[in-house]
Amino acid sequence: MARFHPLPVAAVDRLTDDSVALTFTVPAELREEFRHAPGQHLALRRRTDGTEIRRTYSICSPAPAPGGDGPSTLRVGVRLVEGGAFSTYALKEVNLGDEIEVMTPAGRFTLDPAPGLYAAVVGGSGITPVLSIVSTLLAREPRARFCLIRGDRTAASTMFLEEVADLKDRYPERLQLVTVLSREEQQAGLPSGRLDRERLAELLPALLPVDQVAGWFLCGPFGLVEGAEKALRGLGVEKSRIHQEIFHVDSAVPAEAAPAPADSTVTARLDGRGGTWPVRDGESLLETVLRNRPDAPYACKGGVCGTCRAFLVSGEVRMDRNFALEAEETEAGYVLACQSHAVTEKVELDFDR
Template sequence: MAAAARARFHRLRVTAVDRLTDDSVALTFAVPEELREAYRYTPGQHLALRRTTVASGTHGGAAGAGAAEASDGAEIRRTYSICSPAPAGEAPHALRVGVRLVDGGAFSTYAHKEIAVGDELEVMTPAGRFTLDPAPGHYAAVVGGSGITPVLSIATTLLEREPQARFCLIRSDRTTASTMFLEEVADLKDRYPDRFQLVTVLSREEQQAGLASGRLDEERLAALLPALLAMDSVAGWFLCGPLGLVQSAERALRGLGVSRARIHEEIFHVDDGPAPARTPLASTPAHSTVTAQLDGRSGTWPVQDGESLLETVLRNRADAPYACKGGVCGTCRAFLVSGSIRMDRNFALEPEETEAGYVLACQSHPTTEKVELDFDR
């Protein structure tokens, strides 16, 4: 599985830029033969794109998202899920991701206005654990907006490889015109009419048939889901999109008796600002150090006041893995070998991962004088 190896960046050539909607595009990258094994992926994984900004108005490097204005020479990273199905039995020749324009987004604006066929971008090898290895069974997803991207790869790969598998997709979008991968999802319905169930909800547009418009909140989902599916028959639920939708869907499922082990989540949009901590608050020692194992080499460094453990490691090891720095993508996941930490926010790790000792380095602050992390586990 691709996530087992530590992620690295390589330059890949753009072979297609397809406009999906007025505010979204799909980028396709060619994978050279010598890198195909490195880019083998499991459906649902994502790629981090990296861009180093250059002088204003010039056409430069690749990747990331952040503030609307980035100073020259700043490194920006942004993660985008792979939307193409994973090839069976071979490594991919191409990779395709969907990019939705974010208001003020440094990379998404660059992708929409500047990236062209023939450009080379810095692309990290696949990462992420919001995945499904194709297997017989009944699966379902609740997605909002660009949350369709990884689920499109999951559903397409599953239906292509497993004749005994079924998939139900409940998707929420603002309008038909803003719906990403509309044709690709319609094609799944045409190819697998007996095994693919599609339910579309539009929040700002009335449909001639189907469900009434409006948001998919917890109350609505709690009534809708058991009317669509035999809840006990669904082997896995995949929730992806904005934080509010994912949380509403999880609460609805738990209220309907679905075990946490059958629910998989990936957050695509989290508002800036403080978020509830997933670990108890604790004071930070006046002086503390972090020891980090990374790519087989270890080092120990002092943690400066206010720094996350990732920031400390990055000051000394520029190759430390990260993408969003917001507690969302999970790229900086590390195993806590010793010591204790406080995580400011966690929207990436499953409960079983934190219980096993994994933390997000970008959100972790020491609460003991010595902390040891292992990025290689």
């Protein structure tokens, strides 16, 4: 069960004018709880003026080896979002020694290190989880190779520029690095421009044997991830080999749908305990559960992070949108509680599966 713990800030490193890396110290007694797979994320929580703010940020540090100790530190990357309450706080107010409430790791945008060729297409802050994936894979598996294709606006706006360069120096034969800048010409390398579907459809086969890549990792804004997936599907890549994590989705008003049945209820199992509660008109199932179980897991409430994933035991729900669950997860019966609304009078969810 995901839980929050206050962790002290061990370092605040300025990456670019609009991004920082926060490093947290993990005390010995919590290191097992904060053991993470490469690519997972942390939800950070702050309470201000009586309001609780939660935001999710990917871990960029390598994952601990199986069987060894859990991590003594955790590092995340934060990019400033216009009007963003938490990102503004992270960039302008957080200092060394401050304590921030941090949820234990979550997320399924991960790679279990194994031999083979892997590749990623990332945009902007989408480099953050992939940095953890690449560094962990190449350190643990000498028979693995990785092709990293990243798009940024300018060199000055590129997060983790030095960290990626260090990885390239450390593994020159096993890490292929391709950088494309959309607003700045490079002295060498590819011409400037966006990494859209058409460009990727031409670029990817020229860079590597697309059909031999064991896993593709797409991360960043919705447009880039969507375009990269369509390009890969057009090149014959099976959907099961494409993994996605979206960082930015434009807000959209969901299409009107039939209201929930009158007197509908949700039964939820959470951390070994269950309960049944009435669903108020218009609220999501997560909102219903939170009114009665404030410890229910969530972060973004926008269908992006997947923290509120639950198994649909019985009943039917309507999800407004889903940018977090893979097709096999929804087919297996998982839903995002923050986006789910009751279609039947009785719905049962299990957050523990």
